[in-house]
Amino acid sequence: MNGCSECRSLTRRGLLRRAGQAAGAVALADPILRNVAMTHAQTAGGTGNLLVLCELNGGFDGLSFLAPYTNPVFAANRPNLALGADDVFPLADDSGYGIGRMFPFFNELYGQGEVAIVQQVAYPDMNGSHFESQEIYKFGVRNLVSGPGTKASWYERLRQSHFDEPYGVLDTRSIGDPRRYGYPDRTYRGAAQDAFARLARLKQNRTAVQQSILDTYDKIDRLGEEIRTSTEDFVSTGEATGEFFRAAMLASANLGTQVLKLSYGGFDTHAEQDTANETLFPRLNDEFAQFVNDLQARGLWERTCVCFYSEFGRRNAENGSPGTDHGHGGHMILVGPGVSGGRKGQNVTTADLQEKSLPYYVDFRAVFSACIRDWLGFDPSPVFQFDGEAYDEEVGGELFA
């Protein structure tokens, strides 16, 4: 990456940094640095818990996660793809349903009461486009045609209303590898990244607009430095990889983050679904398991809840490929020690399986609202309540203990 740490310290930058650390008072005088110099503190009015949003892109097949494997309609609809008794861990409280065998970690936590499966979730008036449906989940509004709802994601709105901190919301996709966050210089010795910072601080006598550009560059560099230095020493208890690895680094970075967003892709299994899932499901399961392990090792798991969701579910019947096409209702899965485990929403019935896709009984915003209210300790109404955006708050059960 950026060479060995001794070499790093020999750069001009390293010398300046060490000088700065000696003058801690200087750091605290800078308003930006003061914010991040604090160790994680309780935000006023909140619980200080961490909500991790894991978006499963493409349309995650809820029926392959929690399968009604004894239901003949399920098998009839999917002669090739339906999960059978050998493919699931039957639920202790209802042997008619089972968690797919490719999710052993989820099954283990379900057994400990730490997994809440909110079944048949979506939004009214189905939109089968990935692009738009993902935006509906991202903005938390059904009507995407402008208005206050589409200026920023719902979790950004939450941050702006309740915990306006520089690292309040972090997205692994936009940060990339946190150990390298900032000006994207991949050269040996980070010459351009260094120069970016020095140039921003060097210049005088600029117009107001030009100065605001330079101030932004300076901020990117300083905050970037903070994220990099907070994550550079992260060591996993195992072999962490993937987006959950980045999420683990950011969660451990002690930056006051309350919402951590990441995504896994590839779930749009229109063809050869069984082959695809043989890669997709274990990867998700294993990388998530490592994430939990790493957080447990640092005493962070207790205050964490992970929410898995997808832009829609998949059709009840398989197509000729064999795969499944875009459906409507899907399952949202909450995992964490603070979660009240079990099945929520509406259990999947024969009638549901006889539809083209699982219907929706629970609005996704009700689930997110419960997370905001009961896990993060904030009032969710400024986030989702807009003109023309009414939805049902019922989630069919208690999600948090």
Next chain:
Amino acid sequence: MIKTWKSVGARWCGLVLVGLLTVSGCGGVSGGGGGVPDIGVLGISPASLDDGAEFGGHPQFMSPYRDTLTSDEAYHLLRRAAFGATPDQVDAAVARGLDATVDDLLTLKTESQALQTLAESFEDRADERWLVYLIEGANPLLERMTLIWHDRFAASRRVLAGRDRNLGVVHWRMLRANALGNYRDFLAQLTIDPLMLIWLDGANSPKDSPNENYAREFWELFTLGRDVLYTEDDIHESTRGFTGITLLRDGEGDARPIYDILNHDETVKNVFPGRASAENHDYLSIIDLTLEQFEAARYVAGNLFKAFVHDHPSDAVIDELAYTLIESDFEIAPLVRKILTSQAMFSDDARGNQITSPVEHLVGVARTFDMHIESEESQTNQVRRLARDLAAAGQQLLNPPGVEGWSEDEAWLEDQWIINRVEAFTRTMEYGPDRTAYLPLHLLPPTDEWDQREVRGEMVDAIASVFHLDLEDEERDIYVEVLDLNGYRAFHLIEPENQPRQVFEMIRLMAMDERVIGR
């Protein structure tokens, strides 16, 4: 003669033109630089103009600036009118003069067949198609105008599904066809554009329960400005006027608009009762009525002035520009010409006051470096990746955040958006007359000199000069250090296969200079 010239004009006229007899152009009544005698005829090259004479235009005067531009002035003009310019293009502008340069920018050239075919290969992905023309098209001012209108008449293709997907391209073509055309015709075509009809419910406005969405935005955002002249009652009335338009979807082609009198509310509507009599309005007569109001011409004038010049035009300036528009019966090109050749355009107020959007920034640098979409990789993956990077930087073409368009200037300075702009510069293609890959070698010292000590400074100076940047010594040293691997090893001693990377990093860093991302 020198003593009678007024202050601003006299400043440089007096210094340089001692002995010239044709004073009629210099030091006009208004005190600005005015037109000047044709210096070329008298054998004085533009390079001998005193530097203090640059950008001497008055920020609130629309009278023409002098025809002979300095190199920096020409670059300034081309950045704002055409995103960027190669050194040759800047020289040509200086040689031709302001009038001829603006004429050339306003003259539409036919795009090559190869370029059209390349653009069409991106099918319904209108943002990728547009990028082809933005980077290599022959009409950069047209593209800039199209971008300005797209932001003003903002509509997003995210509401399109299935067969309608191509309507994004249809909308974009309509914008380009009208961007330098007639504003009245433009509004008519905009109103019945299929994407617009879906976006603002125009096609879903039956006469018995009409939808106000389009009527409201038409005045509030598109033609008059928030709360200018119109009242809620006017909106109720004009909504009824806008009825009658629906979308016909048949056979294989794109959905098309049809005007059906049976769907149109045929009653009398009372729009702007203080200024007009009631009549049975349809969408065309509402457009006409709107354009009869002076506020409409002022709105266009003010918006175009702010897009090119600065954000504080006086009322007199806006009025003058509004009259230009009206006198040409709403032809857009004369208004654009007047703005681009004005004193205000070359005033100090028009410098360093804008932050380019991600698209303008990238395209500007691409054009300055004479980038071409030549190789197969460029023509497929690189264009696509660039479109994605620009979206990640905050601007996906044909997908604005809402009907109010994108937020300007400082609103572009989101941390992650800025970082993603830097990433977007990795989508290199082919540069210069020899179509060199990865680096614009035609702007740099020849590669066989890269093992010489002086080449480091020469390289930095070369790129700085292309961007018209005056680097202070400390700045220059910092860039040289980038070449030198952060001071670890002098550039000319690095292995040849590792040198291009350092050059790329230096160039990319300079492309983020506040005078390159800003203008």
